[in-house]
Amino acid sequence: MSSLSRSLFRSLIFLTAIPFPGCRLHAQQNRDTLPEAPQPRVQSREGVNIRDVPRNVFLDQAAIWSSPARLRAHDLKWLAPFALATGAAIATDHRAMSQLVTHDANFNNASTNASNVLIGGFIAAPVALYGYGHFGENDHARESGLVSAEALLDGLVVEQGIKLIAWRERPAVDNQRGRFFQSSAGVDSSFPSSHSVLAWATASAIAGEYPSRWAEIFAYSAATSVSLTRVLGQQHFPSDVLVGGAAGWLVGRYVVHRRGHRGWPR
Numbered sequence: 001m002s003s004l005s006r007s008l009f010r011s012l013i014f015l016t017a018i019p020f021p022g023c024r025l026h027a028q029q030n031r032d033t034l035p036e037a038p039q040p041r042v043q044s045r046e047g048v049n050i051r052d053v054p055r056n057v058f059l060d061q062a063a064i065w066s067s068p069a070r071l072r073a074h075d076l077k078w079l080a081p082f083a084l085a086t087g088a089a090i091a092t093d094h095r096a097m098s099q100l101v102t103h104d105a106n107f108n109n110a111s112t113n114a115s116n117v118l119i120g121g122f123i124a125a126p127v128a129l130y131g132y133g134h135f136g137e138n139d140h141a142r143e144s145g146l147v148s149a150e151a152l153l154d155g156l157v158v159e160q161g162i163k164l165i166a167w168r169e170r171p172a173v174d175n176q177r178g179r180f181f182q183s184s185a186g187v188d189s190s191f192p193s194s195h196s197v198l199a200w201a202t203a204s205a206i207a208g209e210y211p212s213r214w215a216e217i218f219a220y221s222a223a224t225s226v227s228l229t230r231v232l233g234q235q236h237f238p239s240d241v242l243v244g245g246a247a248g249w250l251v252g253r254y255v256v257h258r259r260g261h262r263g264w265p266r
Helices: 003-015 050-070 073-100 105-135 139-166 183-188 194-209 213-232 238-259
Strands: none
């Protein structure tokens, strides 16, 4: 078995254990809930408080990292296509980065800078929402700031945990082979993309709190731009941002359905 085949085989095994915060979708009357998540309940407007965020993140992590144990056969309807797409991305990562993405240093640097500016906006968004809600006496904005901040923190823990398991080399290392399970990668592991996880977690949380078409288009377009510029900047492989974006989106959805207030005007 070639080194690429071994890496792909190990990666697919690893992928099935990624701690997505839920394992199947259940239809609700007006709104889907994430698999195995506690059922959303109507809370008082004081139900989400800044002092509860650390405890909530701790509880979220327990549910997220234990979620693979709750996988069932019907989860293959979404897990199998996603695993195949990720496997295909991993198999073609080297070609994509060596032949398709430009190596022009100026372009790469501009793309990297753009991704950093965009992720800065996602990090600032929860603070801005909370500040607007607190000082403007807008309970919905205040809650949205706290929920998106919780999603951001959850995403940070998840992506760092996966990085320390995957240990994947960055595109700039070893002629863009992108090998997994290389201890030399350490905390700077390429898989998944931190920027993608954080952007999609925040975007998913904000879109969940403000479920309008325009809010979703804006949030997810910005998150897509973060992921795309990480690849164009030669900072990450396509599979890194694919898995990072999916993990971040699921984390954000989980937090919204677990903490969000269902009584807000829509």
